[in-house]
Amino acid sequence: xxxxxxxxxxxxxxxxxxxxxxxxxxxxxxxxxxxxxxxxxxxxxxxxxxxxxxxxxxxxxxxxxxxxxxxxxxxxxxxxxxxxxxxxxxxxxxxxxxxxxxxxxxxxxxxxxxxxxxxxxxxxxxxxxxxxxxxxxxxxxxxxxxxxxxxxxxxxxxxxxxxxxxxxxxxxxxxxxxxxxxxxxxxxxxxxxxxxxxxxxxxxxxxxxxxxxxxxxxxxxxxxxxxxxxxxxxxxxxxxxxxxxxxxxxxxxxxxxxxxxxxxxxxxxxxxxxxxxxxxxxxxxxxxxxxxxxxxxxxxxxx
Numbered sequence: 001x002x003x004x005x006x007x008x009x010x011x012x013x014x015x016x017x018x019x020x021x022x023x024x025x026x027x028x029x030x031x032x033x034x035x036x037x038x039x040x041x042x043x044x045x046x047x048x049x050x051x052x053x054x055x056x057x058x059x060x061x062x063x064x065x066x067x068x069x070x071x072x073x074x075x076x077x078x079x080x081x082x083x084x085x086x087x088x089x090x091x092x093x094x095x096x097x098x099x100x101x102x103x104x105x106x107x108x109x110x111x112x113x114x115x116x117x118x119x120x121x122x123x124x125x126x127x128x129x130x131x132x133x134x135x136x137x138x139x140x141x142x143x144x145x146x147x148x149x150x151x152x153x154x155x156x157x158x159x160x161x162x163x164x165x166x167x168x169x170x171x172x173x174x175x176x177x178x179x180x181x182x183x184x185x186x187x188x189x190x191x192x193x194x195x196x197x198x199x200x201x202x203x204x205x206x207x208x209x210x211x212x213x214x215x216x217x218x219x220x221x222x223x224x225x226x227x228x229x230x231x232x233x234x235x236x237x238x239x240x241x242x243x244x245x246x247x248x249x250x251x252x253x254x255x256x257x258x259x260x261x262x263x264x265x266x267x268x269x270x271x272x273x274x275x276x277x278x279x280x281x282x283x284x285x286x287x288x289x290x291x292x293x294x295x296x297x298x299x300x301x302x303x
Contacts, residue, residue, distance in 0.1 A: 013162040018149040019178030024201035025168040026054035029146045031276045035292040037097040042141045044098040049148040053102035060271045069103035080130045124157045159187035165194045171221045194249040199256035209263035218255045259284045
């Protein structure tokens with residue numbers, strides 16, 4: 001595969017990342033992917049959060065066959081397994097959406113993967129070639145990678161492969177400090193396009209949803225950050241010019257606010273459809289639609 005072709009594929013890879021846990025990153029990634037795919041764009045979701053996978057649950061997908069976790073730990077597996085989700089739940093429209101899930105139920109696979117990672121064994125070098133091959137094989141127009149919220153080495157692989165980074169963050173002091181550290185990372189600075197989406201959603205380990213702060217409070221905080229960004233062309237008080245992230249960066253204009261409807265939807269024992277299908281007029285769904293349009297535009301994808 002020649003470098004020019006690889007560069008063209010990198011523009012089609014959106015890495016969804018967060019500097020903290022439980023802020024709705026996976027829910028945003030899934031609904032964003034569905035929204036974009038519903039517009040006819042062939043979209044692949046790769047759940048790279050092998051520590052706490054969520055995409056199979058969100059999509060209501062019954063796990064079958066090898067997972068991304070199997071691909072990582074088995075040296076004889078050279079292709080990333082990709083599964084079509086052409087008919088998402090009850091939607092009669094064929095949606096060009098594909099999923100690669102991480103292992104959730106097999107404790108032995110999860111243990112083996114963690115053991116290999118702790119041993120320092122290189123299991124990442126085969127990722128780029130396998131991703132590019134799968135994108136070609138399945139005619140992928142947009143790949144959305146849901147990452148593990150940490151500074152794990154595998155995330156450096158995703159950063160190096162992508163031309164577009166979507167960062168999901170809450171706006172409290174701890175998350176903002178983590179976000180500052182992330183934006184100063186050389187791997188992040190080199191990414192051509194970066195967008196920050198702020199949310200006040202808080203999700204615990206049982207996926208119970210609550211508010212991190214009041215809706216009005218996060219809206220006011222976001223206005224202050226926009227004002228600072230517009231005047232200083234720098235995010236989050238990065239006064240040292242050497243620490244200003246390179247490349248294009250945007251702060252999404254509106255926060256993803258806590259939605260009681262979404263909270264109730266997530267707690268259901270059986271998810272019948274994507275939230276954006278069931279509640280298209282909810283503020284979360286409306287934001288997803290607008291964000292999807294922005295992502296498609298920034299990625300230069302033609303509908």
